[in-house]
Amino acid sequence: MSELLNGRGLSLVPKSDAKQGMKDYKSDQEVRWCPGCGDYAILAAVQSFVPELGLKRENMVFVSGIGCSSRFPYYMNTYGFHSIHGRAPAIATGLAASRPDLSVWVITGDGDSLSIGGNHLIHALRRNVNLNILLFNNRIYGLTKGQYSPTSEVGKITKSTPMGSLDKPFNPISLAIGAEASFVARTIDSDRKHLQSVLREAAEHNGTSLVEIYQNCNIFNDGAFDQLKDPEQRDDITLRLEHGRPIVSASKAVRRAADGGIEVVDRASVAEEEILVHDAHRADPSLAFALSRLDEPAFEHVPIGIFRSVGRPSYDEQMAAQLEEAVAQRGPGDLDNLLLAGDTWRIG
Amino acid sequence: MTKQVQQLDRVIIRFAGDSGDGMQLTGDRFTAGTAEFGNDLSTLPNFPAEIRAPAGTLPGVSSFQLHFADHDILTPGDAPNVLVAMNPAALKANLGDLPRGADIIANTDEFTKRNLQKVGYDANPLEDDSLAEWRVHPVPLTSLTVKALEGFDLSKKDAERSKNMFALGLLSWLYHRPTEATISFLETKFAKKPDIAKANIAAFTAGWNYGETTESFSVSYEVKPAPLPAGVYRNISGNQALAYGLIAASVQAKLPLFLGSYPITPASDILHELSKHKRFGIRTFQAEDEIAGVGAALGASFGGALGVTTTSGPGVALKAETVGLAVTTELPLIVVDVQRAGPSTGMPTKTEQTDLLMAMYGRNGESPLPVVAPMSPSDCFDAAIEAARLAVKYRTPVMLLSDGYLANGSEPWKVPSAAELPDISTAFATAPDEGETFLPFKRDPETLARPWAIPGTAGLEHRIGGIEKADGTGNISYDPDNHDRMVRLRQAKIDGIAKDIPALEIDDPDGDARVLVLGWGSTYGPIAAAVRRIRKAGGKVAQAHLRHLNPLPANTGEVLKSYDKVLLPEINLGQLALLLRARFLVDIISYNRVRGLPFKAEELAGVIQDVIDSE
Ligand SMILES: Cc1ncc(C[n+]2csc(CCOP(=O)(O)OP(=O)(O)O)c2C)c(N)n1
Numbered sequence: 001m002s003e004l005l006n007g008r009g010l011s012l013v014p015k016s017d018a019k020q021g022m023k024d025y026k027s028d029q030e031v032r033w034c035p036g037c038g039d040y041a042i043l044a045a046v047q048s049f050v051p052e053l054g055l056k057r058e059n060m061v062f063v064s065g066i067g068c069s070s071r072f073p074y075y076m077n078t079y080g081f082h083s084i085h086g087r088a089p090a091i092a093t094g095l096a097a098s099r100p101d102l103s104v105w106v107i108t109g110d111g112d113s114l115s116i117g118g119n120h121l122i123h124a125l126r127r128n129v130n131l132n133i134l135l136f137n138n139r140i141y142g143l144t145k146g147q148y149s150p151t152s153e154v155g156k157i158t159k160s161t162p163m164g165s166l167d168k169p170f171n172p173i174s175l176a177i178g179a180e181a182s183f184v185a186r187t188i189d190s191d192r193k194h195l196q197s198v199l200r201e202a203a204e205h206n207g208t209s210l211v212e213i214y215q216n217c218n219i220f221n222d223g224a225f226d227q228l229k230d231p232e233q234r235d236d237i238t239l240r241l242e243h244g245r246p247i248v249s250a251s252k253a254v255r256r257a258a259d260g261g262i263e264v265v266d267r268a269s270v271a272e273e274e275i276l277v278h279d280a281h282r283a284d285p286s287l288a289f290a291l292s293r294l295d296e297p298a299f300e301h302v303p304i305g306i307f308r309s310v311g312r313p314s315y316d317e318q319m320a321a322q323l324e325e326a327v328a329q330r331g332p333g334d335l336d337n338l339l340l341a342g343d344t345w346r347i348g
Numbered sequence: 349m350t351k352q353v354q355q356l357d358r359v360i361i362r363f364a365g366d367s368g369d370g371m372q373l374t375g376d377r378f379t380a381g382t383a384e385f386g387n388d389l390s391t392l393p394n395f396p397a398e399i400r401a402p403a404g405t406l407p408g409v410s411s412f413q414l415h416f417a418d419h420d421i422l423t424p425g426d427a428p429n430v431l432v433a434m435n436p437a438a439l440k441a442n443l444g445d446l447p448r449g450a451d452i453i454a455n456t457d458e459f460t461k462r463n464l465q466k467v468g469y470d471a472n473p474l475e476d477d478s479l480a481e482w483r484v485h486p487v488p489l490t491s492l493t494v495k496a497l498e499g500f501d502l503s504k505k506d507a508e509r510s511k512n513m514f515a516l517g518l519l520s521w522l523y524h525r526p527t528e529a530t531i532s533f534l535e536t537k538f539a540k541k542p543d544i545a546k547a548n549i550a551a552f553t554a555g556w557n558y559g560e561t562t563e564s565f566s567v568s569y570e571v572k573p574a575p576l577p578a579g580v581y582r583n584i585s586g587n588q589a590l591a592y593g594l595i596a597a598s599v600q601a602k603l604p605l606f607l608g609s610y611p612i613t614p615a616s617d618i619l620h621e622l623s624k625h626k627r628f629g630i631r632t633f634q635a636e637d638e639i640a641g642v643g644a645a646l647g648a649s650f651g652g653a654l655g656v657t658t659t660s661g662p663g664v665a666l667k668a669e670t671v672g673l674a675v676t677t678e679l680p681l682i683v684v685d686v687q688r689a690g691p692s693t694g695m696p697t698k699t700e701q702t703d704l705l706m707a708m709y710g711r712n713g714e715s716p717l718p719v720v721a722p723m724s725p726s727d728c729f730d731a732a733i734e735a736a737r738l739a740v741k742y743r744t745p746v747m748l749l750s751d752g753y754l755a756n757g758s759e760p761w762k763v764p765s766a767a768e769l770p771d772i773s774t775a776f777a778t779a780p781d782e783g784e785t786f787l788p789f790k791r792d793p794e795t796l797a798r799p800w801a802i803p804g805t806a807g808l809e810h811r812i813g814g815i816e817k818a819d820g821t822g823n824i825s826y827d828p829d830n831h832d833r834m835v836r837l838r839q840a841k842i843d844g845i846a847k848d849i850p851a852l853e854i855d856d857p858d859g860d861a862r863v864l865v866l867g868w869g870s871t872y873g874p875i876a877a878a879v880r881r882i883r884k885a886g887g888k889v890a891q892a893h894l895r896h897l898n899p900l901p902a903n904t905g906e907v908l909k910s911y912d913k914v915l916l917p918e919i920n921l922g923q924l925a926l927l928l929r930a931r932f933l934v935d936i937i938s939y940n941r942v943r944g945l946p947f948k949a950e951e952l953a954g955v956i957q958d959v960i961d962s963e
């Protein structure tokens with residue numbers, strides 16, 4: 001059992017003998033997102049990344065909810081389940097918990113995962129089922145044509161909020177850390193290299209990995225992440241989170257503040273040793289949480305990368321271990337013995 | 349002095365007390381002794397929804413009714429012959445059900461001024477003549493127990509706790525029940541506290557001896573064993589039988605069982621039971637809500653497990669969208685609804701048959717699925733296997749409609765051997781069968797079921813989902829004619845199951861009855877008992893009982909049309925009647941009571957007689 005608890009990750013998923021390429025993972029279905037949608041870039045990034053894992057294609061499953069982003073599984077030449085709004089984490093939990101030989105991916109939108117499916121998301125995270133959850137955050141409801149979402153900024157003018165939205169948005173990273181997630185990361189559709197580096201670690205991680213992907217919806221919320229893409233400002237805004245490296249952007253740095261928290265300061269004003277060094281593996285989540293709050297108000301400085309990646313037994317391996325333990329203690333179940341257990345009597 | 353022994357053919361006892369008095373345990377033990385003795389029996393527990401209502405109050409009364417006989421019986425009995433009342437609340441709450449002349453064994457120690465006041469008795473009913481119509485046996489159960497346990501190192505309070513065992517001992521003497529099983533039960537239950545075990549056994553024995561010596565009981569009763577078919581028996585409740593049926597289904601289908609569930613009365617015991625049997629490779633998942641429970645079960649089915657979710661009406665309401673997804677993705681799934689009184693929270697511990705139309709139609713779109721309803725506690729075992737058989741063979745969600753009455757009621761069950769159970773296994777798809785392309789929605793011409801191709805199977809990678817699929821390929825399709833075809837195909841698949849289920853059987857001994865009484869689900873026992881009464885009195889009535897509610901047995905219409913009158917008692921406002929009237933244009937006579945309680949045989953006999961008389 002202890003061996004198992006060291007982490008299943010992808011260890012039980014069979015490896016492919018053949019060399020694979022991106023084309024092996026493209027399905028024959030015509031991709032139907034709006035031209036220019038950020039989903040294309042993410043699809044291409046995933047299709048060109050997964051062959052690297054060297055897994056048998058038939059042992060990979062993409063499960064999604066409902067939304068533009070949730071069409072994703074149709075385009076992957078793997079097993080796929082396009083389910084119902086918000087429920088993908090629940091469906092994927094049943095699949096992953098009963099099939100340790102599968103690499104299970106959840107594709108979800110900000111509405112799908114944080115409105116209707118919020119409950120399933122937080123419970124999947126705390127359980128730490130072997131799932132990779134890719135949260136396509138375009139800060140809008142795309143498929144239903146542009147209502148504000150739980151990640152839309154306050155005051156958002158949409159069809160359903162002509163005078164501006166009132167509700168404070170969720171910060172998906174803070175939410176995930178608060179929900180006991182063992183792997184939490186943020187990346188962006190336009191930076192394929194970064195996106196793929198995050199996916200790589202997410203795939204190998206034992207338990208649930210949550211990857212928030214900033215995704216542009218050029219129809220209903222165009223330019224939501226422009227600051228992070230604009231060559232003029234992106235290097236100053238983006239705080240790179242890399243384990244063991246100082247947390248900096250081109251011009252800014254993060255350090256411990258006098259009040260015990262952390263703060264963003266002018267990089268030139270601090271000595272190198274004062275800059276906070278990122279520790280993604282820190283057991284205590286409070287620093288990772290503090291990092292997730294640096295992006296308030298939004299887009300002044302945005303941490304990108306892996307906030308948190310800690311080892312914790314996954315739900316599915318522990319569930320399997322309990323079954324094994326039950327058999328080890330009392331032998332495999334026998335139906336006749338079961339039915340005859342307890343008080344019985346014979347007639348005739 | 350040897351006391352007189354009187355022979356009886358059947359007895360109905362009700363143990364009633366405060367919910368802290370251990371009445372369920374007392375009832376269970378009396379049942380075990382009765383089963384061991386060889387009587388046929390049927391039980392009905394009745395407990396308050398509150399875990400601990402204030403002691404001594406009416407809402408805190410918990411009871412357990414047991415009917416046992418020297419012949420086969422069908423119900424826990426209409427009205428008790430004997431009431432054991434552990435306090436004034438128990439007397440007051442149950443007196444209304446007690447026929448004149450019945451025995452009341454009352455624990456006089458608890459009939460204190462304060463306890464009497466709590467339930468609104470101005471005077472002690474044991475002392476005035478308000479109970480003159482009954483045979484009252486006042487027994488100071490508490491003080492006799494304390495006295496019997498004087499030699500034990502127990503506080504008075506702890507000693508008092510054993511009074512239910514004293515009562516059990518007394519009743520065991522009164523009805524000649526065997527004692528060994530109860531003694532060894534107590535030894536096992538309190539194995540870690542041998543002093544408590546001894547005290548309880550001493551109280552039990554003292555109760556027995558009290559019966560033997562006291563003058564309050566001059567007669568004891570004997571109920572001979574019933575001539576049941578030969579075999580090994582055990583007593584089983586509906587929930588336990590259902591759980592065992594699911595385990596058996598998993599073994600017989602050669603599929604690992606995955607249960608996704610969220611606790612809810614009266615279904616939780618199925619989750620509890622299944623979670624004990626991990627040795628069978630059963631995974632039980634207590635989800636964050638009912639939606640996640642069914643979602644996880646469906647995900648597991650997609651992966652090749654036997655996915656099951658267990659709940660009650662409010663949970664079925666939440667699961668509806670996912671069940672629809674299972675309908676359209678055509679994956680096996682078992683949805684167990686242990687019905688309870690609604691709407692909304694209703695009366696969680698009370699029974700009803702009010703979810704039939706929800707099971708049939710409570711989803712968006714045309715989303716047909718099979719509905720199966722067990723007819724007795726032990727039948728929950730077979731019904732679960734049947735639900736699994738249909739789910740697996742036809743790749744469909746199946747609704748299994750149990751109810752609170754079946755769930756908690758119990759009866760002796762002739763234990764089948766695994767070898768007698770049907771093989772319900774199926775084959776997963778292993779390779780595309782036409783050229784190179786795999787068609788995930790190509791149907792078996794016989795069953796119209798689609799292939800079950802599970803992840804991990806090379807060459808069969810495919811995508812399914814809730815969007816309408818093109819016939820055959822399963823690709824997304826908005827084609828109008830394709831949708832019409834798929835709607836009809838899904839319906840035809842379910843309708844076709846009628847060829848694969850037994851015909852509706854009619855019980856009409858002389859074959860000349862003009863009135864048919866029809867039922868479904870848990871009303872079988874009371875209806876059959878009522879039918880017996882009518883026949884015993886020389887009346888003629890036929891009986892038929894539906895176990896498959898969708899599709900209906902192929903001969904249902906023919907059966908309904910061959911009687912002048914069809915009477916259909918239901919614990920709802922006529923849900924099956926509505927379906928049958930619409931489908932067969934038969935003028936069904938409904939009898940409906942929705943009191944959260946099972947029908948009584950006497951009540952139904954009256955209704956049947958009225959219909960016969962109106963011929
Ligand atoms: C039960 C249910 N409620 C509502 C909808 C309508 N609906 C579909 S997608 C969606 C929101 C999608 O937003 P998001 O998850 O952010 O995905 P995006 O389209 O932006 O990728 C809504 C409200 C639905 N399909 N099902």
Ligand code: SF4
Pocket residue numbers: 032033034036037038039068069138142143216217218219220
């Ligand atoms: S509506 Fe927005 S999110 Fe949806 S496909 Fe179009 S651009 Fe993409």
Ligand SMILES: [Mg+2]
Pocket residue numbers: 067109110111136137138139140141142149
């Ligand atoms: Mg969105």
